[in-house]
Amino acid sequence: xxxxxxxxxxxxxxxxxxxxxxxxxxxxxxxxxxxxxxxxxxxxxxxxxxxxxxxxxxxxxxxxxxxxxxxxxxxxxxxxxxxxxxxxxxxxxxxxxxxxxxxxxxxxxxxxxxxxxxxxxxxxxxxxxxxxxxxxxxxxxxxxxxxxxxxxxxxxxxxxxxxxxxxxxxxxxxxxxxxxxxxxxxxxxxxxxxxxxxxxxxxxxxxxxxxxxxxxxxxxxxxxxxxxxxxxxxxxxxxxxxxxxxxxxxxxxxxxxxxxxxxxxxxxxxxxxxxxxxxxxxxxxxxxxxxxxxxxxxxxxxxxxxxxxxxxxxxxxxxxxxxxxxxxxxxxxxxxxxxxxxxxxxxxxxxxxxxxxxxxxxxxxxxxxxxxxxxxxxxxxxxxxxxxxxxxxxxxxxxxxxxxxxxxxxxxxxxxxxxxxxxxxxxxxxxxxxxxxxxxxxxxxxxxxxxxxxxxxxxxxxxxxxxxxxxxxxxxxxxxxxxxxxxxxxxxxxxxxxxxxxxxxxxxxxxxxxxxxxxxxxxxxxxxxxxxxxxxxxxxxxxxxxxxxxxxxxxxxxxxxxxxxxxxxxxxxxxxxxxxxxxxxxxxxxxxxxxxxxxxxxxxxxxxxxxxxxxxxxxxxxxxxxxxxxxxxxxxxxxxxxxxxxxxxxxxxxxxxxxxxxxxxxxxxxxxxxxxxxxxxx
Amino acid sequence: xxxxxxxxxxxxxxxxxxxxxxxxxxxxxxxxxxxxxxxxxxxxxxxxxxxxxxxxxxxxxxxxxxxxxxxxxxxxxxxxxxxxxxxxxxxxxxxxxxxxxxxxxxxxxxxxxxxxxxxxxxxxxxxxxxxxxxxxxxxxxxxxxxxxxxxxxxxxxxxxxxxxxxxxxxxxxx
Ligand code: SF4
Ligand code: SF4
Numbered sequence: 001x002x003x004x005x006x007x008x009x010x011x012x013x014x015x016x017x018x019x020x021x022x023x024x025x026x027x028x029x030x031x032x033x034x035x036x037x038x039x040x041x042x043x044x045x046x047x048x049x050x051x052x053x054x055x056x057x058x059x060x061x062x063x064x065x066x067x068x069x070x071x072x073x074x075x076x077x078x079x080x081x082x083x084x085x086x087x088x089x090x091x092x093x094x095x096x097x098x099x100x101x102x103x104x105x106x107x108x109x110x111x112x113x114x115x116x117x118x119x120x121x122x123x124x125x126x127x128x129x130x131x132x133x134x135x136x137x138x139x140x141x142x143x144x145x146x147x148x149x150x151x152x153x154x155x156x157x158x159x160x161x162x163x164x165x166x167x168x169x170x171x172x173x174x175x176x177x178x179x180x181x182x183x184x185x186x187x188x189x190x191x192x193x194x195x196x197x198x199x200x201x202x203x204x205x206x207x208x209x210x211x212x213x214x215x216x217x218x219x220x221x222x223x224x225x226x227x228x229x230x231x232x233x234x235x236x237x238x239x240x241x242x243x244x245x246x247x248x249x250x251x252x253x254x255x256x257x258x259x260x261x262x263x264x265x266x267x268x269x270x271x272x273x274x275x276x277x278x279x280x281x282x283x284x285x286x287x288x289x290x291x292x293x294x295x296x297x298x299x300x301x302x303x304x305x306x307x308x309x310x311x312x313x314x315x316x317x318x319x320x321x322x323x324x325x326x327x328x329x330x331x332x333x334x335x336x337x338x339x340x341x342x343x344x345x346x347x348x349x350x351x352x353x354x355x356x357x358x359x360x361x362x363x364x365x366x367x368x369x370x371x372x373x374x375x376x377x378x379x380x381x382x383x384x385x386x387x388x389x390x391x392x393x394x395x396x397x398x399x400x401x402x403x404x405x406x407x408x409x410x411x412x413x414x415x416x417x418x419x420x421x422x423x424x425x426x427x428x429x430x431x432x433x434x435x436x437x438x439x440x441x442x443x444x445x446x447x448x449x450x451x452x453x454x455x456x457x458x459x460x461x462x463x464x465x466x467x468x469x470x471x472x473x474x475x476x477x478x479x480x481x482x483x484x485x486x487x488x489x490x491x492x493x494x495x496x497x498x499x500x501x502x503x504x505x506x507x508x509x510x511x512x513x514x515x516x517x518x519x520x521x522x523x524x525x526x527x528x529x530x531x532x533x534x535x536x537x538x539x540x541x542x543x544x545x546x547x548x549x550x551x552x553x554x555x556x557x558x559x560x561x562x563x564x565x566x567x568x569x570x571x572x573x574x575x576x577x578x579x580x581x582x583x584x585x586x587x588x589x590x591x592x593x594x595x596x597x598x599x600x601x602x603x604x605x606x607x608x609x610x611x612x613x614x615x616x617x618x619x620x621x622x623x624x625x626x627x628x629x630x631x632x633x634x635x636x637x638x639x640x641x642x643x644x645x646x647x648x649x650x651x652x653x654x655x656x657x658x659x660x661x662x663x664x665x666x667x668x669x670x671x672x673x674x675x676x677x678x679x680x681x682x
Numbered sequence: 683x684x685x686x687x688x689x690x691x692x693x694x695x696x697x698x699x700x701x702x703x704x705x706x707x708x709x710x711x712x713x714x715x716x717x718x719x720x721x722x723x724x725x726x727x728x729x730x731x732x733x734x735x736x737x738x739x740x741x742x743x744x745x746x747x748x749x750x751x752x753x754x755x756x757x758x759x760x761x762x763x764x765x766x767x768x769x770x771x772x773x774x775x776x777x778x779x780x781x782x783x784x785x786x787x788x789x790x791x792x793x794x795x796x797x798x799x800x801x802x803x804x805x806x807x808x809x810x811x812x813x814x815x816x817x818x819x820x821x822x823x824x825x826x827x828x829x830x831x832x833x834x835x836x837x838x839x840x841x842x843x844x845x846x847x848x849x850x851x852x853x854x855x856x
Contacts, residue, residue: 004744007777069776072703117843159704228708229717229735233743626819630826638833645837669827673819 004232011069017627018063022056029053029098032105041280052096059089063168072158075215075226075236079243082171086145087254090175094183109517132180134192134200141178142207144170149211151222158225178204182258197262205255208247215244297513298500304357312359312414319411331407335414341617344447348610351453351513352444355434355497360421364433371426377436384442384539388546389579391439395550396574399557400567431482434497441497446547447610448493449603454516455496455503456487462510463488471502471511478504487511489529492521494540519639522603523646525596534599538586541602545582548609552667553577555616559674585660592656597647601657604643608661611636612668619676629672637665706732707794711805715739716796718807719779727789727816733779734769736798746771748800750780754811755793763787789815 029052037045061067062084070077103111118124130136147153148167157167182197184190192200214222218240221227227236234242311334319331326332343354403409424433434441457463471487474480481487481502483495487510490496503511525535534540553574556562562573589598615629640661641654648654704723709716714736721731732752736745750769755762767782774781786792796807820827 004778007744007746007771011776011778013775066776070778073776073778113844114840117840121843161703228705230737230742233741626823627826630823634826634830637830641834642837665830 008066008070011066012064013069014064019060022060025102026053026056028105029096029101030105032101032103035104036101048096048101051092052098052101055089055092055096058084058092062089073226073229074232074234075223075239075243076246079215079246081168083246083251083254085168085171086141086175086178087251090172091179091183091254091258094176094179094185097186099185099187131177132188134181134196137174137177137181138200138203141174141204144174145207145211151224154223155225158223194262195266198259198266201255201259201262205252205259208251208255212244212248212251215247216241298504301356301500302362305359305362308357309359309362312418316411316414319407319414322407324407326405326407329407331410331414332404335410336404337620341614341621343444344610344614344617347444347447347451348518348614349452351451352448352493352496352498355441355444356499358434358497360417360438361431361434361497361499363418364421364425367422367426371422373425373427373429373432375428377428377430377432381436383436384537384543387437387439387442388539388543390437391442391543391546391550392574392579394439395554395578396571398554399563399570399574430484431497431499435483435495442543443547445494445496446544446606447613448496449522449606450518450610451493452515452518453513454493454521455498455500455511456490456514456516458510458512458514460488462508466508466510468507470505470507474501474505475507480505484530486529489527491524491526491528494528494531494534519607519643522600522606522643525600534603535596536599538599541599542582542586544602544606544609545586546578548605548612548664549582549585550578551609551612551616552664552671555612555671555676556667558616558676559671589656589660593648593653597653600647601644601660604640604647604657605661605664607639607643608633608636608664608668611639612664615668615672624676626672630669633665633668633672637661706811707807707809709807709809710739711798711807713739713803714745714798714800714805715742716798716805716807718794718796718809724812724814725786726814727786729783729785731781731783732769733774733776733781734796734798735779736800744778745800748780748798751795751797752782752784753795753797754784754786755795756788756790758788786813789813 030049033045033049062081067077067081067084071081072078103115106115131140148157148170153163153167157164180188181192181200221236221240223240226239230236315330315334318329322329322331339354346353397403401409403413420437421433424437425431468475469486470478470480472480472484479501482499483497485495485502487502487506500513503513525533527533531537531540556577557570557573562570565573586598586602589601593601611632615632618625618629618632641658644657644661645654648657703719703721706718706720706723706725707716708718715738717735717737719733719735734750734752736748736750737743738745752767752769754765765784765786767784769780769782771777771780773783790813792811792813794809794811798805798807
């Protein structure tokens with residue numbers, strides 16, 4: 001590092017969590033601001049947006065910039081940070097008149113159902129009104145300013161991160177209360193006459209001047225820590241004088257400029273005052289949820305499949321003929337580390353992209369030219385029992401034969417998959433392999449309950465007048481749905497491989513990929529095409545439970561002492577955890593609630609299971625990330641409990657499934673805290 | 683009115699200390715003044731972030747181009763356990779300092795050495811440091827667990843408020 005100046009400029013401590021929160025706040029505000037402008041446009045909208053974003057930027061600078069890195073070494077840096085937190089960030093945020101944009105920017109359901117009751121809670125409203133009442137706000141502001149600058153408390157903040165956080169939070173919050181009376185952000189009403197703001201600001205300036213003068217003229221170092229550290233050639237006394245001057249000059253201007261503006265406005269008299277803001281009402285148009293622009297998606301499928309096929313061939317070649325050191329072999333790294341992780345991320349953020357780009361289906365399609373499938377899949381096997389059993393088998397094979405550590409076996413599994421897909425779909429019609437055999441597909445189907453995209457009809461009335469039903473029957477241009485999902489009766493993503501054949505086949509262009517609320521389909525129980533009602537499908541419920549419990553079993557098998565168990569003990573553990581326990585839980589739920597509720601509760605556990613898969617696979621893809629993993633798991637539990645509550649509607653009915661979810665969560669937390677075996681990476 | 687501060691509030695929810703937080707030792711070793719900081723003190727088994735400030739003893743200006751090596755040594759029944767880590771500017775948030783993440787494997791009294799090579803001088807600062815037992819992981823990560831029950835409690839309050847304040851239609855006649 002060349003110089004002090006260079007060190008000062010490069011010492012950024014950007015914490016991803018804080019940055020994410022600031023970006024989220026900015027995104028919500030901008031979204032709400034844009035939505036607001038679709039209804040009414042004011043001439044100061046641009047200024048408000050600029051003010052709010054500048055406030056967030058200064059907050060970022062105060063908490064993440066070199067000011068933060070140097071606050072333990074230089075009082076002047078710490079003072080500048082406090083000045084931002086008390087005197088600049090709060091008024092700028094308030095000048096953005098943030099209440100309406102932030103409310104508009106959040107999801108409507110969340111604002112109405114989640115925040116609404118709190119926002120209209122009289123106790124909370126009274127408390128807030130009390131805190132922003134000018135005398136109270138002033139006293140709090142003055143108290144926090146003086147209290148935290150008293151040497152014992154200031155020193156305590158330098159020694160403890162929690163006290164330091166509390167100090168900054170109290171500066172920020174008392175700043176917000178103080179500046180509220182000055183800025184009066186919409187839709188707040190004015191609490192005092194306008195002239196009262198002038199003595200209010202002048203009194204604050206007096207306080208600031210007194211404190212600054214104490215720093216400048218005290219003649220001794222007030223905070224011994226800075227003297228002890230003595231981090232540069234500047235003496236602690238000079239540093240303190242500089243801090244006092246920062247507080248005095250720019251600090252005073254922050255109070256005096258608005259006081260001057262208010263005074264000029266009052267002196268100008270009512271006629272010369274600025275006219276009220278001009279607002280233009282924008283004509284409202286009905287909002288129709290637009291389908292995602294996906295006309296190009298069906299065309300993307302083949303290239304995506306070809307790409308995945310090339311990857312699969314490369315993985316098999318490396319697995320058969322390359323080094324057998326797993327972390328150095330494509331077969332040891334790509335399928336077990338990256339593909340599993342990315343497929344879960346894609347499912348949770350977009351949809352079933354990996355089924356869409358499935359290379360096995362490409363080979364099967366080519367094979368169909370030689371083996372035109374004639375038979376229907378046997379009626380007795382038209383359910384999810386076989387794939388559920390295959391999933392349990394896979395979980396056992398994975399641990400027992402350390403598949404992640406054997407490129408050769410991995411290559412054989414991929415080759416076996418191609419052969420199985422060719423045979424099954426070479427003999428049986430439709431996508432029998434996807435629907436009734438493939439364990440990977442079942443994992444994707446269940447997880448895609450949480451996807452934010454769904455293939456569905458644009459307008460159900462168009463289907464009512466449809467005579468061709470090409471979406472399921474197919475036509476000369478495209479085949480119909482091979483998974484027998486009839487669009488007008490299709491609900492959710494279950495059994496949908498996102499192949500988009502229906503999009504291509506529908507003659508009226510009535511099928512598209514639409515954004516949906518993740519997991520909303522779990523809350524409904526309509527008749528679903530080719531599935532029926534989920535509350536009657538025990539095979540589907542058990543499949544969901546196997547995938548959920550499998551997440552915990554799979555992760556637990558990577559921690560001591562379980563990972564040291566022999567073949568049979570491991571088999572017993574996997575069988576008990578991923579098969580018997582789900583069955584036991586399902587039976588218990590049936591006994592404690594009802595058959596219908598037990599079926600529906602099984603699906604509410606999917607968010608928790610997916611969270612565990614994601615947290616676990618994140619560890620392998622990106623190394624230990626315990627904070628993020630705990631956050632993901634906690635969110636999964638909350639989502640699960642919310643869905644279960646929506647279905648149960650009564651606390652007593654909710655109890656059995658809540659106990660199961662909390663038990664799984666506790667197991668998940670325990671697993672995440674154990675040292676986990678890092679597989680597939682050197 | 684109450685909503686937006688909640689979002690900003692979260693920014694202060696997870697205060698974190700970077701390097702230069704707690705002074706572990708401060709020694710003058712001519713021609714330098716050496717201060718070693720830790721992210722927490724006393725040190726505990728497991729990973730700690732240490733940082734070192736090297737200054738000229740005369741004038742206290744910072745020494746920017748030093749080679750700093752941190753070493754923990756302990757005699758465990760005749761077997762010497764040693765943990766060594768170079769401290770660099772790259773690993774420090776505050777670029778005036780030299781930082782290193784170092785994992786101390788067991789509790790007890792450790793001999794702690796800071797070797798500094800700079801400006802044609804080589805100095806060694808020695809100290810005995812007591813390392814305590816590993817902090818339970820929950821101690822550090824509890825906010826990431828506590829947010830779950832907090833959210834559940836807020837949800838329960840939300841339901842109660844909703845029930846209490848649900849508007850009735852048609853409104854009762856006065
Ligand atoms: S989706 Fe298209 S093909 Fe299918 S029923 Fe509706 S209009 Fe007919
Ligand atoms: S509904 Fe059927 S045809 Fe349409 S995308 Fe899904 S699986 Fe493919």
